[in-house]
Amino acid sequence: MIAKLRGIVDFIGEDSVIIDVNGVGYLVFASRRTLSxxxxxGGEAGLMIETHVREDHIHLYGFADNAEKQWFALLTTVQGVGAKVALALLSVLSPTDLLRALAAQDTTALCRAPGIGPKVATRIVGELKDKAAKLNLGPVAAPVATGAPTATTSSKKSAKQAKGDGIDAVGMEPVVDDGVVLADAVSALVNLGYGRSEAFGAVGKAAQQAGDDKTLDTLIRLGLKELSA
Incomplete structure (x- = not known):
């Protein structure tokens, strides 16, 4: 089973990339977030891989970081959400955005993805809200200005500007994004005696209120305010 690929980028398509590993080209399907x-x-890159084996094919799905891979696996457990729809969702919402959407039960945000209607969006929220609260997303990775230019070079993103858009590739380094702070805030509320599900919902609402000020202290304070309301 293939879990990770590292090699030379040979071709980037609309929904996939071909990575040359020692002369063998692997077709890997990925979200637009990862592809970008x-x-x-000609540049060197590495992707975390989820391998799907069927009777008539073997498909490889590539991810920028462990958070995106975990979300893909979780999304595909929902009836009506296959690999293609899961990647479409991950193309329009980052792992952190998905976490917020489920916490706030924001089905409108989920419906931004092609193939996701109100019924499926409601099913995703209903089935995954509690499961998402238990995800250990960890840090994502962000690009460092070394090596070959990225596919988004024209946007001149710096490592700080790309925070949260990380990818496990050569010339990349891990950084902590909002998702980690949200998870820490949920854990803090759970340690105070609140249920994980209610803590998750409270932190989701707190994140919306906090805007750009998503520090751990702010999220805990606003989360406690929500829980005591």
Whole structure:
């Protein structure tokens, strides 16, 4: 079973990339978020891989970081959400955005993805809200200005500007994004005696209120305010 690929980017398509590993080209399907972070043709990159084996095919799905991979696995457990729809959802919402959407039960945000209607969005929220609260997303990775230019070079993103858009590739380093702070805030409320599900919902609402000020202290304070309301 293939869990990770590292090689030379040979071709980037609309929903996939071909990575040359020692002369063998692997076709890897990925979200637009992940594809946008890859270096241009000839650059070296690495992706975390989910392998799906069927009777008539073997498909490889690539992810920028462990958070995106975990969300893909979780989303595909929902009836009506296959690999293609899961990638479409991950193309329009980052792992952190998904966490917020489920915490706030924001089905409108989920419906931004092609293939996701109100019925499926409601099912995703209903089935995954509690499960998402238990995800250990960890840090994502962000690009460092070394090596070959990325596919988004024209936007001149710096490592700080790309925070949260990370990818596990050569010339990349881990950074902590909002998702980690949200998870820490949920854990803090659970340690205070609140249920994980209610803590998750409270932190989701707190994140919306906090805006750009999503520090751990702020999220805990606003979360406690929500829980005591």
């Amino acid at each position: 972070m890859l270096p241009q043709k």
